[in-house]
Each structure stands twice: as structure tokens, then as C-alpha cells.
Amino acid sequence: PNPIVAIVxxxxxxxxMLFNKLVGRRLSIVEDTPGVTRDRLYAETDWNGxxxxxxxTGGIEPESGDELLSFMRRQAEIAxxxxxxxxxxxxxxxxxxxxxxxxxxxxxxxxxxxxLAVNKMDSTGPTDPEIYEFYNLGLGDPYxxxxxxxxxxxxxxxxxxxxx
Ligand code: GDP
Ligand code: MG
Numbered sequence: 571p572n573p574i575v576a577i578v579x580x581x582x583x584x585x586x587m588l589f590n591k592l593v594g595r596r597l598s599i600v601e602d603t604p605g606v607t608r609d610r611l612y613a614e615t616d617w618n619g620x621x622x623x624x625x626x627t628g629g630i631e632p633e634s635g636d637e638l639l640s641f642m643r644r645q646a647e648i649a650x651x652x653x654x655x656x657x658x659x660x661x662x663x664x665x666x667x668x669x670x671x672x673x674x675x676x677x678x679x680x681x682x683x684x685x686l687a688v689n690k691m692d693s694t695g696p697t698d699p700e701i702y703e704f705y706n707l708g709l710g711d712p713y714x715x716x717x718x719x720x721x722x723x724x725x726x727x728x729x730x731x732x733x734x
Contacts, residue, residue, distance in 0.1 A: 572614065573622045573734040576649035578677070579659035580642065580669055581631035584689040588659060588717035589613070589626040592727065617727040620734065625653065639669060646673050650680040655733045657685050657726065658709065666703050674707040683733035687713040687726055694721065 577585045593613040611626045627645050632638050649656050656677055660670050677684045688701050691714040704712035713729065715722035 573620075573654040574625060574652060575622055575655045575657055575730050576625040576627050576653035577657045577659055578627050578646055578649045578673065580661070580664075580667065580673075581628070581633065581638070583659045583661040583664075584717040585626050585628050585659055586611075588657075588687075588689065588715065588723075589624060591717050591720055591723055592624055617731050620731040622654075622731065622734070625649075639672060642669050642673050643676060646676040650677070650682055653682065655683045655685065655730050657687060657730060659715075660686070660688050660704060660712070661690055662688050662698060662700055662714075663690050665700065666706065671707065674709055678708060684709050685713065685726060685729045685733070686710060687715045687722070689715050689717050691722070692716045692719055 577589055579585050589611065593615050611628075613624050615622065615624055627649055632641050658673065658677060660666065674686075686704060686707060686709040688704050691698060691701070697714055701712055701714055713722055713726050715726055717723075
């Protein structure tokens with residue numbers, strides 16, 4: 571069986587858009603409204619000759635509150651159980667949030683390989699210094715990415731396949 575990479579992160583950080591960009595097809599639904607992705611989606615893909623299965627763990631996402639936290643915990647635990655590498659996606663526009671910290675702690679305890687990516691870094695040129703706050707999660711160097719434009723996706727894929 572192929573290694574599994576699971577994309578985990580809060581609603582609306584861009585999991586589905588990144589999934590689509592990495593897979594190269596519009597398989598999952600991307601919407602402006604949080605919570606719009608209907609199903610967990612799987613796709614077989616490859617990078618530099620390494621085949622793997624990519625999973626968008628979104629599903630039906632709650633918008634806020636206690637429901638959000640329990641959803642995030644469950645999502646992280648499913649990823650820990652089923653994935654070989656976890657791609658933890660955050661969002662430069664919202665910055666680091668309490669639920670990012672919560673999920674990061676669950677992932678850290680799992681000892682699974684985690685690639686931390688900060689999405690919506692759309693501009694080229696010097697890296698926005700706001701990315702540095704994401705070092706506080708204790709998950710190593712954050713990878714800047716723009717799921718919209720595709721910037722940074724190659725580095726993320728390199729990082730993922732290096733952990734199989
Ligand atoms: P999900 O809930 O994590 O699956 O997030 P979606 O993929 O549905 O994206 C949520 C919103 O963020 C949508 O409005 C996307 O167009 C937007 N978005 C996602 N990635 C990017 C990005 O790299 N740059 C910008 N500017 N917007 C993005
Ligand atoms: Mg989604």
C-alpha cells in the first residue's frame with residue numbers, strides 16, 4: 571500500500587484548495603463559506619516518482635466554539651491513526667490560533683512526522699516575517715505556501731516524501 575499523507579487544519583485555512591493543487595485536479599470543493607467541504611477525499615498522486623495517497627480530512631466542518639475544538643481533536647486523531655505523514659496547515663491571514671496550538675500539541679504527542687505549512691502566503695519576494703510566530707508551535711520550520719498560486723508546494727512535497 572502507498573504511504574498516506576493527511577492534510578489537517580482548521581476550517582477555511584485552505585486544505586481543499588491545497589489538496590486540489592497538489593493533486594492537480596479539482597476533486598474537492600473549495601468555497602468561501604467555512605464548512606462547505608462535504609467529504610473526506612482521497613487521491614493517489616506522486617512526487618519525484620514516489621507514489622502516495624493524499625487525504626483531505628475536512629469533511630463537514632463546524633464553524634466555531636466547543637464543537638470546533640472537538641472536531642479538530644477528532645480530525646487530528648484520525649490522521650494520527652491512518653497517516654504516515656501529517657501535513658498540518660495553518661493560515662497567515664488569521665495568524666496562530668488557540669485551536670492551532672491544540673492540534674499541534676496532539677500531533678506532537680503522537681510522534682508522527684508532521685510538516686507544518688502556513689498557507690495564503692500569496693506574494694513572492696521576501697517572506698512575511700509574520701510566519702515566525704508559527705515557530706511557537708514546536709513543529710519545526712514552517713513552510714510558506716500559497717495553495718492559490720502554487721508557491722511553495724514543491725518544498726512541501728519534498729518534505730513529505732522525505733519522511734516516508
Ligand atoms: P478548507 O476549509 O481548509 O478546506 O479551506 P478551502 O480550501 O475551502 O479554502 C477556504 C478559503 O480560503 C477559500 O475562500 C479559498 O479560496 C481561500 N484560500 C485557500 N488557499 C488560499 C491561498 O493560498 N491564498 C488565498 N488568498 N486564499 C486561499
Ligand atoms: Mg475543505
